[in-house]
Amino acid sequence: MNMRSRLQDSILSWRDAHLGGFLARLPRQRDKVRGLLLGTRARYGLVFTVLVYVLLIVIGFVYLFPLLFMLITSLKSPGDLLNPMVQWVPSELYVGNYVKAFRVLDYPSTLLSSILVSVVPSVIQTIVCSLVGYGLARYRFPGKHLIFALILATFIIPPQNTIIPQMLTYRQLGLLGTIWAMILPALGGQGFRSAVFILIFYQAFLSLPQVLEEAARLDGASEMTIFARIAVPAAIPAYIVSVIFSTVWYWNETYLTVVFLEGGIQTLPMQLSKFVQAYENLYPPGTVNILDRLNEAVKLSGTFLNILPLLLIYFVLQRWFVESVERTGIAGE
Amino acid sequence: MKSPGRPRFSLRHRTRQALQGYAFVAIWIVGFAFFTLVPLVQTFRYSLNQVIVSATGVEETFVAWQNYTQALFTDPTFVELLIEYAIETAVSVPIILIFSMIIALFLNLKLPFKGIFRTVFFLPVVITSGPVIRELVSQGATSLPQVAQSPVVLEFLAQLPPVLRGPAEYLMTSFILILWFSGVQILIYLASLQKIDRSIYEAAAIDGASAWQSFWKITLPSLSATNVVVAIYTIITLSHFSENKVVRYIYSQTYDIKGGIGYASAMSFLYFGALLIILVAAYLALQSRVRKT
Structure with a gap:
């Protein structure tokens, strides 16, 4: 012991x-x-951080998979397509598919009309929605709740419930197939997803301090002057977000464009949706050799050419895209 | 000098303000009347008629509810597509909600390079259009790589009862597509996450709550209103998408000799009704959860 x-x-x-x-x-x-x-x-632990990054990278890869698949397949030569050994790395950089797709899509002309058909209505829609948003944010008037409810309704009502009478009217007026069929609804604040943009501007103008406007009002400025000289410059970010988004949405919207523009203006997505037919017009199936037959690589080249302008816009302006939702205040409704 | 408190002045001021407000909103009211209300009523009238469009004009023959009964009881395709649409929406919406919430929670952490991931997850919003999606789906690029074609999965699908097979197959072939519809939703969740007061988390941590508990007791309840917004946004985006099967069928019938504008209009209203039912169902489901917590 x-x-x-x-x-x-x-x-x-x-x-x-x-x-x-x-x-x-x-x-x-x-x-x-x-x-x-x-x-x-x-601070977060190493295990946790690594886990989050691994998850994000895996999900990010799954997310981008269709794009990678599209890009790689579009660069495959007809030989590579038939070769089962070639899956992810084409044996050569083959741009022949792009040359064909470029011709089939009639790229310069459809690109130009796509830009026209998306930018013009988008700018008009933005201006109109900003006026409406300003009116809703800055003035008190009876029936405002009803107007909000109706704005929400325009967001919910499916386009096919209102599009046919419009189409027939435009047909009667001879506006079908022209850009006016896209401009007129935008002019009335009924463009593609106008409700979202009205909400963006409502939120933007609501958050501006009212002091400057009151000072201008005391100095005898008219309401329109106050709007144009004080409110608009202060809400420039909302305008940028609205124009960008509206342009992209108009670009991608095919239901409206197909009904309103078919037979007239050809946009890129419209031309893409009849790619097979257009291809066979250019390269009739019986007459071309086997390597020039339509294959998935050419189709995907066309698809990639279709989204290329959008990708460029996105990578240049991505800050505005991702900040947009925070600006709208949709989350805080 | 007049004092602003006097009732006469304030009444006049209020009237003037209202008139100015109406002036700003007027363009929308006119637009709503011409491009939404009138066409909506007109479409409803078409749905009660047999409509034939000729070079000279539009001919209508009143047929009462015949277009509706045809869509619901005679046309086998429409009801089938409508049911498929309802099931696919019921499958997609919860996936999109949960997925975008999880990604938003990740992106809300203080991690370097999270901006890159935010850019990646928002990318599909910019490039999603009907024809692009159609090409990608037809090339099999929207299914999970190597998963959808594997024999195990095909075997498993074959074993499922027919009721579950449809949704499961849809899930397999369009999994990435479903995720692609989460871009805006992720940002909506991110914006609401950033609005939650940090001091609540600090108070909870001082009281000994773990991160896991804070998530269930603070984060999730704070997002309940956002869930409703995101669900409604998702349902509407999916339902209006031009590659939606019902939308495509209605479009094809519009220009069809057998169907025509009257029939397509009737289907549009039935579809609209189905959309409203789904919206209300989603709203009630999420709302009841709000009350419980």
């Missing part, structure tokens, strides 16, 4: 003398490693 306790004492004193500092530090060291791996209140 005595022996043992003396032994213990000596071991303990030896330990304190030689390892004391280390052992005392050990729990703290352990906490540090634990904190590094699993996180502390102040």
Whole structure:
């Protein structure tokens, strides 16, 4: 007993003398490693961070998979397409598909009309929606709730419930197939997803301080002057977001364009949707050799040419795209 | 000098303000009347008629509800497509909601390079158009790589009862497509996450709540209103999409000799009704959850 306790004492004193500092530090060291791996209140742990990044990268890859698939397939030569060994890396950079797709899509002309058909209604829609949003945000009048309800209704009502009478009217007026069929609804604040843009501007104008406007009003400025000189410059970001989004949505909208423009203006997505037919007009199936037959690589080249302008816009202006939703205040409704 | 508190002045001021407000909104009211209300009523009238469009004009023959009964009881395709649409929406909306919420939670963390991921997840919003999606689907680019074609999955699908097989197959072939519809939703969730007061989390942490508990007790309840907004936005986007099967069928019938504008209009209204039912169902489902928490 005595022996043992003396032994213990000596071991303990030896330990304190030689390892004391280390052992005392050990729990703290352990906490540090634990904190590094699993996180502390102040920062995320390594395990957690790595896990999140792995998940994000995997999901991001799945997300981009269709685009990668499209890009790679579109660069495959007819030989590569038939070769089962070639899956992800084409044996050569073959641009022949793009040359064909370029011709089939009639690219310069359809690109130009796509730009026209998306930018012009988008600018008009933006101007009109900003006026309406300003009116709703800055003035008190009876029936405002009803107007909000109706704006929401225009967002919900499917386009096919209102499009046919419009189409017949335009047909009667000889406007079918012209850009006026797209401009007129936008002019009345009934363009493609106008409700969203009215809400964007409502939110933007609501958050502006009213002091400047009141000062201008006291100085005798008219309401229109106040809107144009004070409110509009302060809401420039909302205008940019609105024009960009509206342009992209008009570009991608095919239901309206097919009904209103078919037989007249040809946009890129419209031409893409009858790609097979257009291809066979240019390269009649019986007359071309087997390598010039329509294959998925040519189709996907056409698809890629179709989204290329949008991709360029997106990468140049992406800040505006991703910040847009925060600006709209949709989340805070 | 007049004092603004006097009732006469304030009444006049209020009237003037109302008139100015109407002046700003007038263009929308006129537009609504001409491009939404009148066409909507007109479409409804067409739906009660047999409509023949000729070079000279539009001929209508009144047939009462015949177009509707034809769509619901005679046409086998329409009802089938409508049911398919309802099932696909019921499958997609929860997936989109949960997926976009998870991604938003990740992107709300303080991590370097999260901007890159935000850019990636929003990209589909910019490029999604009907013809592009149709090409990608027809090339099999929207199914999970290597998963949808694997023999295990095909075997599994064959074992499922027919009721579940449809949705499961849809899930397999269009999984990426469903995720592609989450771009705007992720940003809506991100915006609401950023609005949650940080001090609530700090208070909870001081009381000993773990991150997991904070998520269920603070984050999720704070997002309940956002869930409703996101669900409604998602349902409408999916239903209006030009590649939607019902939309395509209605479009094809519009120019069909057998169908025609009257029949297409009737189907449009039936579709609109189905959309409203789905919206109300989603609203009630999410609203009841709001009350519980």
